[in-house]
Amino acid sequence: MNYFDLTFYVFAIGAVVSAGMMVFSRNLIYCAVGLLFALASVAGIYVLLGADFLAATQLMVYVGGIVALLLFGIMLSVKFTGVELRTGTLQMLPGLMIAAGLFLLLVRMVFRTEWAVNQPGEMLPTTSTIGKRIMTDLLIPFEIASILLLVALIGAAYMARRERT
Amino acid sequence: MEALIQALQSQSAFFSQFSESLLALIFFVLFGLLFATVAAVCALVFVYLERKVSAHMQDRLGPMEVNTEIPVLKKIGHGWAQTLADAFKLLLKEDIIPDAADRRLHLIAPFILFAAVIAAFAVMPFGEKLVVSDMNIGVFFVLAITSFSVIGVILAGWASNNKWSLLGGMRSAAQIVSYEIPNGLVVLVIVMQVGSMRFNDIVIAQSGGILNWHVFQFFPLNLIAFIIAFLATLAEANRAPFDLPEAESELTAGFATEYSGFKWAIFYLSEYANMFLIGIFLSALFLGGWTSPFGSLFGGFFDQPGWQPIWIILKAVAIVFLQMWLRWTLPRLRVDQLMYTSWKVLTPFAFVAIFGVGLWMLL
Structure with a gap:
């Protein structure tokens, strides 16, 4: 395993763990922080694939813009109006069914697609x-x-x- | 970076026994630590400088007493060891976390802010070869990675669970998001002229003496762009006269109110490291970066590679001095004046500069 693989796994695990935190956390602000780290990890994977401009755009638009606005909105609604914003579990069965269906679809797509794998090489502009x-x-x-x-x-x-x- | 590693491997037997990727990993970690240390030293020097500059501008002397007992160093005088003593004091202080605070976010917020500033140093050109990663999108990378700092500030304001902190965090978020727009636009002015976002390309385009610097090109459009960039970066660093997020008289210390000890020191460190970063960024974009202001005068003596880091650091320190000068000269803006300045003054003028330079280049 060279350091390219190592960095990939660091970013991949980071993306999955923080996405899990975003989905499973009950506290909205933790969800937003999870989203932040998930987006940043995906940006890291973009860099590894040689798409440096896309990665910087991802950071600029999502981290600097969208997550900042999300946090802004949560702060305004919770701390100033005193409403406790917590997510609950609703519609357990239909949710599970949709999630399982989507998961199967994605797995099928992953195995059906012929992936064009490029060797990590020179970073081209x-x-x-x-x-x-x-x-x-x-x-x-x-x-x-x-x-x-x-x-x-x-x-x-x-x-x-x-x-x- | 790769060139450096390959050179080391071909020169010495010690380095050639390791693989290139392992060396790259070790070097990146080492450079990260190096920049963190540089930022810390920077903060020590700049805090001392700020106290001295402010004191002399107000006809005072500032710190004069702390000179250590070491005989040779004591001779320097002027309280040179004041910030060292302050740093030790901060490290030894108790780290207080308020009962109602969100402990985890309270812990990570200062580090997000600090990491955002340090990460931007990775593309800063201290010399033609003295740059960790001379990225193709260097300028854009700096704008993108520093947008993490707003998250750190918002989280710090939120996690402290204190009204002052929250108000400070909100103000800071609004301010940074607004001033990113004029800043991004004027960076575009320079990128248009050079046709590249790589820092070294931008610096090389200005080589050959002070008259080739971007500030003096396309007069007065680039000068306007430089002033806008200076003001916008000043606001993004939360420095006076744009220091509403930490306005002492109304918000105690804004988003940093509930922080103490080392975590508070991290906020301080990020502020001064950010000022230095802005100095390097602006001098690379507008003031010739690591090229000498004399061009081929003196037989090109000052153009030798050894001078490059000295020139860029001198220019950066000059910009930092200008930031301190403004802080101790101007009163703080009101919130509405702050927004007015960004949206109705800086942004339209930035568009004028882009349009003007574009037309000029076409004609």
Whole structure:
């Protein structure tokens, strides 16, 4: 086992354990922290696969943005309104069935897919390739996504504006 | 990093008996420890510097008495051992955890903050060869990894279970998330000009003396970008005049109120390590990084590789001094003024800089 494998297993175990913490914890803030570590571990696996830009984007968007906002929301609702936010167990049987079905589907997919395994090699720069692809082949999805974001931005500004009476 | 290991293996029999991957692992751990130590020493020096700078700006002398009893070192005087004594005091203090605090999160919060700052040092260019990992996406990596610090601050505020801590954590989160936007935008200005996010490419693009530094290119657009970057990073480091998260007069010590002893020292350490990080980051982006300001003057003497770490550290310390100067000169902003500055002043000007530089490059 070389250090590539070792790092992979560290990140993989980290991702699984923190995902478990996210799902099984009753305390919402622990769930958010579990999500944080799960996302960060997955970012580590991206780096091992040579996708450094994707990993940094994952950290920037999810850790700096989404998890921070989640924590923000939980803090605002718990500490200021005094409502105890705890998750409970609801709909045990249907939940189990859906989870088992999804699990079987994923296992089937894992064994059916022909995985193209690349040997860990030289880390090649990915940013210029990504940029060129976005500006040529993937231009329309890119523009649609940016319009979607603009709409979301305007919507957020509209909802947050001060009501004039 | 790989070049260093291969050079060592070919030169000495001792290193060639180990495999390359094992050496890489050991080296990465060693460099991590090295940077943690550098950050600690940095904090010691900068805390002393801050006390002296603030004292002299207010026409006082600052710490003068603690000079140790060692005869030679005592001669230096000026209370040079004050922060050493303070550090020992902090290490010996009791570590108090409030009864109502969330013990686990209370424990990990300072370390998340510290790890975020130290991890960013991995891509900092102290010289052409003196960089742990000269990543292709270096600049973006710094922006991404430092976003962990906001999590540390929020968790510290939450876990302490104290209203001051919570308010401090909330303010800090709002502030860091807002100021990341102008900061990211002005970094884009430089990335556009160089066409690379690798720190060494950005620094090499500025070699050849002070006039080639990015601050003086595309006048005055890059100068505006530099000022925005300086203010935004100042706000992200929670330094005055943007130190609302730890405003002493209203929130005691903000998110760090319920911390004591070594854990509190970690917060302090991260703040000063972060200031140094910002100094290196800004000087690499705008002030020529490890290149000398003299270019080929003096027969290129100052351009020799041995000077590189000295130049970048000098520039970084100059920026840290500027941060301290502002802290002891300006009063603190109000919360609404803080948000106004970010969204209505810095962000539009950052867009102007991007647009202007883009147009200029096209013409």
